[in-house]
Amino acid sequence: MNRLHIDWTACDGRGVCTELLEEVLTEDDWGFPVIRDGQGAIPPALEGAARQAVDRCPMLALRLVQK
Numbered sequence: 001m002n003r004l005h006i007d008w009t010a011c012d013g014r015g016v017c018t019e020l021l022e023e024v025l026t027e028d029d030w031g032f033p034v035i036r037d038g039q040g041a042i043p044p045a046l047e048g049a050a051r052q053a054v055d056r057c058p059m060l061a062l063r064l065v066q067k
């Protein structure tokens, strides 16, 4: 299973990822993504949405890593 990794040095809190991956991410008060379970595990059913989020992140701050 893949896990979502956020590069906090690149993320600027635009929030595209939280819209695409509501099941995995929520937003803090400043718009930065928060991983709901603290782990970022991506179930197979959300793999496509996770890849979209990675591709659409304007800061290239997201990637999927093997768990």
Ligand code: SF4
Pocket: 006, 010, 011, 012, 013, 014, 015, 016, 017, 018, 031, 032, 033, 056, 057, 058, 059, 060, 061, 062
């Ligand atoms: S889309 Fe990218 S830059 Fe925007 S909040 Fe998500 S990780 Fe950060």
